[in-house]
Amino acid sequence: xxxxxxxxxxxxxxxxxxxxxxxxxxxxxxxxxxxxxxxxxxxxxxxxxxxxxxxxxxxxxxxxxxxxxxxxxxxxxxxxxxxxxxxxxxxxxxxxxxxxxxxxxxxx
Amino acid sequence: xxxxxxxxxxxxxxxxxxxxxxxxxxxxxxxxxxxxxxxxxxxxxxxxxxxxxxxxxxxxxxxxxxxxxxxxxxxxxxxxxxxxx
Numbered sequence: 001x002x003x004x005x006x007x008x009x010x011x012x013x014x015x016x017x018x019x020x021x022x023x024x025x026x027x028x029x030x031x032x033x034x035x036x037x038x039x040x041x042x043x044x045x046x047x048x049x050x051x052x053x054x055x056x057x058x059x060x061x062x063x064x065x066x067x068x069x070x071x072x073x074x075x076x077x078x079x080x081x082x083x084x085x086x087x088x089x090x091x092x093x094x095x096x097x098x099x100x101x102x103x104x105x106x107x108x
Numbered sequence: 109x110x111x112x113x114x115x116x117x118x119x120x121x122x123x124x125x126x127x128x129x130x131x132x133x134x135x136x137x138x139x140x141x142x143x144x145x146x147x148x149x150x151x152x153x154x155x156x157x158x159x160x161x162x163x164x165x166x167x168x169x170x171x172x173x174x175x176x177x178x179x180x181x182x183x184x185x186x187x188x189x190x191x192x193x
Contacts, residue, residue, distance in 0.1 A: 021120040048150040061162045079179040086186030087135040
């Protein structure tokens with residue numbers, strides 16, 4: 001039972017990883033690529049680690065996998081935010097069909 | 109079943125490396141490296157199930173932390189400030 005549950009969670013995780021990397025390849029500029037890839041890949045890795053927890057239960061490996069979930073969550077989101085702020089200050093232009101640019105007023 | 113998922117994840121990491129090689133600007137390459145560092149944690153978690161050796165999870169998590177620190181350092185460099193500012 002727990003093996004089937006863990007396989008379901010790992011399958012969901014691999015599916016979200018696939019969507020994230022597909023967005024990383026297909027989208028037009030760096031802002032779109034980062035917002036697609038970070039969210040999807042974070043949720044995918046989250047689901048894979050949760051599947052590992054369901055497979056091993058309350059043991060050393062399972063608890064370790066459960067503890068890594070908030071660490072991955074915080075690390076990847078904070079890194080993405082800092083990277084995209086640095087990209088904007090570096091002067092990379094947005095895609096020419098982007099609509100909203102609110103950060104331009106905040107920088108000045 | 110685990111083998112199929114493992115092959116899919118390794119293929120996806122090659123897609124990230126494609127973005128690293130091909131990306132037109134510096135932040136594009138860094139986005140590829142950042143996403144690759146998170147994907148490696150998933151690959152290591154599947155390797156734990158496949159080989160029943162639990163220390164591989166530690167390798168994945170230390171890779172993720174090092175990738176996090178590297179991304180933060182490059183973000184600081186891109187915003188044209190000193191590291192202690």
